[in-house]
Each structure stands twice: as C-alpha cells, then as structure tokens.
Amino acid sequence: MPGRFGRGLLTTLFGAFVLFLYGPTLTIMVLSFQGPDGGLTFPMNGVSLHWFGRLFEQQAVGDFGASVTRSLILAALVTAATVVISLSAGMAFRRRFTGSALLFYLTISSLILPSILVGLGIGLSFNQAELEPSWWGSALGAQLTWTLPFGLLIMLAVFNRFDHAWEEAARDLGATSWQSFAHVVLPIVAPSVIGIALFGFTLSFDEFARTLLTAGTDNTLPLEILGMTTTVTTPVLYALGSMSTLLSFLVIGLALLGLLRYRARA
Amino acid sequence: MRGTVVSWLLAAPLALVLAVFLVVPLVVLVAVSFYDYDSFRLIPDFVFTNYIEVFGSPVTWRTYAKTFWFAGITWAITLMLGFWIAYYLAFVVEGTGRRTLLFLLCTIPFWTSNLIRMIAWVPFLGRNGLLNQALLGAGVIDQPLEFLLFSDFAVVLAFVHLYTLFMVVPIFNTMMRIDRQLIEAAVDAGADFWRVLRHVIIPLCKPGIAIGSIFVIVLVMGDFVTVRLMSGGQSASVGLMISNQISLLQYPAAAANAVVLLAVVLLMVAAILRAIDIRKEL
DSSP: OOOOHHHHHHHHEEEEEEEHHHHHHHHHHHHBBBBBTSSSSSSSOOOHHHHHHHHHHHHSSOOOHHHHHHHHHHHHHHHHHHHHHHHHHHTTSOOOOHHHHHHHHHHHHHHHHHHHHHHHHHHHHHHHTTTOOTTTTHHHHHHHEEEHHHHHHHHHHHHTTTTHHHHHHHHHHHHHHHHHIIIIIHHHHHHHHHHHHHHHHHHHHHOOTTTTTTEEEEESSSHHHHHHHHOOOTTHHHHHHHHHHHHHHHHHHHHHHHHHHHHHHE | OOHHHHHHHHHHHHHHHHHIIIIIIHHHHHTTTTOOOOOEEEOOOOOOOHHHHHHHHHHHHHHHHHHHHHHHHHHHHHHHHHHHHHHHIIISSSSSHHHHHHHHHHHHGGEEEEGHOOOOHHHSSTTTTHHHHHHHHHHHSSSOOOOSSSSHHHHHHHHHHHHHHHHHHHHHHHHHHHHHHHHHHHTTOOOOOHHHHIIIIHHHHHHHHHHHHHHHHHHHHTTTSHHHHHHTSSSOHHHHHHHHHHHOOOHHHHHHEEEEEEEEHHHHHHHHHHSSOOOGEE
C-alpha cells in the first residue's frame, strides 16, 4: 500500500481530476447568465437571463422547443424499448440456447462499432429501400444499437448473481412461470431495471453520432446544438447547454428519487 | 426443447432489432462500397474504384496516421490517469459509502451532453480565455498562447476529458474484485509498494485495462465531431474524412472508407483481445 506521501499525491490527483471534470461545465453555466452585451468569455458583463430568453425566440436559434420535445419523446421511446428488450433478452440468456453465443457477440459488436459506420449503414439502407429516414424510425433504431448492449450487459450481471432458489420456491408453491416472473423475479431485479432505464435515457438524450445520419429532416436537441456550434457565437449557446444539462439532471434526479422511495417501501 | 423455444422468443426482440439496424446496414454498407456513382445518384455495380481511390490517395494514409496518433496519445493519457484514479478509489479510499460517493462524483458530469462538454472548453482555452488571462496575470507569459484552442492539443484534451471515465470504470471493477489477502500476503512476504503493483495488482487488472482500452481506442478511431469542433477544422481524422464525403453525397466512397475503418478497428480490438483474455469478465 502507498505510504502517506503516496496517498497525499493520489488524493491531490483525484481532486485535480474532479476539478478537471467539473470546471468547464460550471464555467459555461456561469457564463450563460451573461448580461445582454456580454461575450463568450469572461469578464461577466452584468448578470441577466437575456440569453435564456433568446433561446425561446424562433429566429435566434433553430427551433429549440420542437427539438427538445422530439428529444424527450425519442428518449422516452428508447428507454421503454431498451428496458423491455434487455429484460426479455436477459431472461433468455439465463439458459444456453442455440445461437446464444452469436447473439451475444453481435450485441457486443453493436457496442464497439464506430458510430459513424452504424449511422451511415442505416442511412444507406433506408435510402436503398426508398424509406424516408425519421427521428422516430431510423434514428430510434440507430439509438437502440447503442443502448441495448449496455442494457443487456447490466441484465447479465444481475442474473449472474440471482439466487434461483427464490423462483424454485415460487414454483413449488404452485406459481405459473408468469406469476413467478411478475411476483418474484421482477421485484428483485427492479432497481437494476430502473438503472437500465436511466442509462437508456441519458444515452439517448445526448446521442448525436448515430442520430446525425439517420434522423432525416427534423433535428433532435443534440443535432440542434451541433448545428449551433458552427453558426452561433453568442452566449445563447451556453444557455442551451445549461438548459439541456438541467433537463438531464431533472429527469435523472426524479428517477433516483423514485428509486429511493421504492427502496424505502420495500 | 420447450425451454429453447421460450429462450428464442425472449431473445427475439433483441435479435430482430440488431438484424434490422446492425446486420442489414453493414451488408448494405459493404455492397454500396462497390457501387459506382455520379453527382446525382448511386449506380449499382461491382467496381473496385472506391477502394483503389481509398488506398491510392496519400490523404488517406496521412489521415490514418493522424488518427492513430490521436488514438495512441489519448490511450496513453487516459490509461495512466484512469489507472491511478481507479487505484485511489479502490485502495486508498476507505468505506463503501465514501467510495460510492466519490465514484458518483466522477459520473455526474456525464449527465451533460458530450457536445456541451466540448464547447465548455472555449471560455477556458480561447485567446481571451481563463487560462490565458491567468497566465498573463501571473506574468508567466506576455502574449496569449494561441495553441490552446482549435489545435491538436485541444482535441486530445477534449478526448481525455470525455473518455477517461471509460477507463476508470472497468479498471475499478477489476480492482474491487482483487482478494485483499493476496496483497497482504505479498506485503508479508516482503514486497514493497511497486512490487505489489507490478506482480499482483496490474496482472489482476488486465481484463479491466483491456476493456477500457477497447472503449477509448474505438471511440477515438471513429470520432468525427470532437476533432472538427476542437481543432476548428484544422485537423483531420478518419471519421471526419468519411463525414465530409457523406456531406458531398459521395456515398460509395464514404462506404469504402467506412469498410476499411471497420477492418482496422476490428483488427485493433482483436489484437487487444489476443494480448489479454477478458472472457471471465463478461
């Protein structure tokens, strides 16, 4: 084990790392409250909500309201699909079945293939099939190739530690397989399922690499931000950043609160 | 037999999504990479011109060299940083509660979009940014440093900022599974800090290191946004080259490039997996 000096050094490193992680984001949060005449850097030229107001004016930036709505709906769809599909596949993987290894490796490949490749492939497929790409169709599928591997890996980790005696007890007491799933398995794995939902939501809400080539004509929020990075040179960009961060925190915070409540009751 | 059918039904939704949105697109990608094209449309064909252009162009080779360079530097820094952060969390911090708390502290910034976290460097590194102001104020420099923003430096900094946690998490996981008695035994047998590190901790962390490395290397190799934003369009990467071809509607050329990138990434992953067996981690 490291001596006192080593421990001090590592503590300093960790502190610096946390500062490195938080510093920039906190800076733009502060800067999004720039006064109306303020610029992209310090000093602060007064304090105002001017740039947040500008966000909701149609002409200042693209269409902020519509893209947020789209992103929230898409994230909700992706979250729901990720939870159901991963849970179902997780149940299947508790037993070896013909093709299980192939499906597992396919899922892992989905995770490690460069996003631009997946996006381009889906875009080209829709193009060749003469289907119109859309955020609720092709982009939804593209995001699932990103969220499902995380969901499945979490489910596999959970079922690895799952005590089968509970289910056997349920069956001995005459439960059908659906009853033992709904009343025994599901309540035990519920916290992890909420974890998958959180993962799915954050991954989807921030996703742009696989969405860019598959979303069609309507932008999601990250695509809107991506477009703004090259055209907007006012703190409105920071205001957008602060708003989208706030939204993520709100959703995750509410979910965690729900989880804590659930735990307290259980 | 009934069990197999049930398993298949349960796994079917996952298989279906991956078939439609992963397998088919990859097949189409490969097919289109052999297509011919003019400025208006794709012409179904089986020609090698796209690949000949990819391999014949010096730009490709330079861009690959640059991308490997980004991947290599980012990998080295995130590995060093990630290893010691994980080490701190696993072996220096005491108590599950504190450990969870500090771990959460590291993950919270990831609730913010990657794009925002890239943009956030602008007020820091710009010509009139905080860092330049501080250095000027302290009298360390008398001219603002120009290389901080819109440069390779900024690109690597952003990569390290975004991806170090992908290294910390898997290494931390493997470290937490190391039996503490092994370390005590090594210490009792007279091993000092560095010997314990070299002969006990690092060998047992290898799967975590491999998983983290795969994440970081794949993310950097395929990146097309960080390089564009942080270098201000002055640097290149394979992903950016592909995305430029896409915006010029040269789909077959982009597809050929993408297939080459796919092969390169798979070879790199295979090399890592050959060096380190991660099967018991999965």
